Amino acid sequence: MISIWDLANPQLREITVYQPGKPIEETARELGLDPGAINKLASNENPLGPSPKALEAMREALEKGHLYPDGGGFCLCNAVAAKLGLGAENVILGNGSNEVLEFLGHAFLNPGDDVVTSQYAFVVYKLIATSFGAHTIEVPSPDYQQDLDRMLAAITPKTRxxxxxxxxNPTGTLLSQREIDHFMSRISExxxxxxxxxxxxxxxxxxDTLRFVREGRNIVVLRTFSxxxxxxxxxxxxxxxxxxxVQVLHKTRQPFNVNSIAQVGALAALEDDEHLRDTKRVVDEGRAYLHEQLAKMKIPFVPGTVNFVMINVGDGHAIFEKLLRRGIIVRPLKGYNLPEWIRISVGTMEENKKCVAALKKVMGD
Ligand SMILES: Cc1ncc(COP(=O)(O)O)c(C=O)c1O
Structure with a gap:
């Protein structure tokens, strides 16, 4: 009998379906707990929830749910462009920034092409590249830091x-302006x-990478409302x-790729400086607290720069399971070839404290 794999595109055999952070409801069901008792620190989400201004705008926008969205996202593209000092023609919306990765695949990748990224880089790049039949070259990241010189050296004539x-993500390490400028001064067009x-x-x-957009260099900068x-x-x-x-990318997208509720919510969220400030403050305080507690517990970690921290717990999957049983969802990193590590998203201080208390218990088990 013929197997479906004889009919499917051969490169799909190599793809492991993306494993998202375990959902709250699923965990609550499995543990027989109330969803309210579960703390999800697994997907780098905003611990304060959506911008209240976005919520209000989205509720109103539901009334117009019978109408198709603005396909080009006119209002939001203009608002984003104004914030960044660019034109609306420099902006394209995606169903999540991940969708733009797919546009890039449609626009630039053919079977046999190469893409270059780093060891431990966000896994979706490889998923997308593989789905277009391209090969991913992952260069070593010593001390979990990306090495742009090695990335330059890895470029082949087939690299697109x-x-x-x-x-x-998940390492949390940051490249400096100097490293980026040096890289951009050497990369081929x-x-x-x-x-x-x-x-x-x-x-x-x-x-600042937008300077290279203004210079008309072959770069794309991805940002998200997630x-x-x-x-x-x-x-x-x-x-x-x-x-x-950006014009090339527009040719690859579906006519109505971003729904109208999301567009309206994003527009309001973009202007909600208060929510942004509050979130950054909560995350800065939470990250500092986690760093301090991890140091006290002598748990090795890669210092985070944003809303998550990667920590070495010896057996990432076992600790993930033990934390789960205590109602704390974190992210095991075996899929990144980091089996000793887990990633913890910064939550509210209450969540961070619960997470630290649970870690103390399970690390001693
Ligand atoms: C590095 C990185 N890029 C993109 C995304 C996904 O963003 P979006 O929700 O906009 O698709 C994530 C989410 O975890 C991420 O960590």
Whole structure:
């Protein structure tokens, strides 16, 4: 009998379906607990929830749910562009910034091409590259820090895209402006550089990559409303790039790829400086607390720069399971070839304290 795998695109055999953070409801069901008793620190979401202004705008927008959304996202693209000092023609919206990764695949990848990224880089780059039949070159990241010189050296004549998450997830390590400038001064124009800045707004001194967009270089900068803006469930993110590059990406997207509720919510969230400030403060305090407690417990960790911390617990999966039984969901990192490590998202202080208390218990078990 013929197997479905004889019919499917052969590269799909190599793909392991993305494993998201374990959902609260599923965990509550399995443990027989109330969902309210579960703390999810597994997906780097906003511990304060959505921007209240976004919530209000989205409730209102539901009344117009019978109408198709604005396909080009006119209002939001203009608002994003105004914030960044660019034109709306430099912005494209995605159903999450991850969708833009797929646009990049459609636009630039063919079977046999190469993409370059780092060891431990956000896993979706490889998933997308593989799904288009491209090969992913992952260069070593000594001490979990991305090495841009090695990435440059890894470029082949078949390299089309180079993915640079900054900071990277799950390691949390950050590249400096100096490293980025040096890299950009050496990269060939035959390769498109993708700076993934999903956590940009959490940084105190974020490197500036938009200068390369203004210079018309072959770069794409990805940002999202999933993190500091608290709209992960709505699925909305964006990319900025030079006009001609963005025009290419528009050709690859579905006519109504971003729903109207998400667009309206994102527009309101973008202007909600108070929610942004509050979230950053809670995350800064929470991250400092986690660092301090981990140091006290003598648990090795890679100091975080944004809303998560990667820690070495010896057996990541076992500790993940033990924390789960105590109602704390974290992220095991075996899929990143980091079996000793887990990633903890910074939560509210109450959640962070519960997590530390549970860690103390399970590390002593
Ligand atoms: C580095 C990085 N890029 C992109 C994303 C996904 O963003 P979105 O929800 O906008 O698709 C994440 C989410 O975890 C991330 O860590």
């Amino acid at each position: 895209l180079i993915f640079v998450p900054n900071p990277n 035959n390769v498109i550089v993708v700076f993934d800045e999903a956590y940009f707004e959490f940084l105190d001194h974020p490197p 993190k500091i803006h608290g709209l992960a469930g709505l699925r909305i993110g964006y990319a900025v790039g030079p006009t001609d590059l």
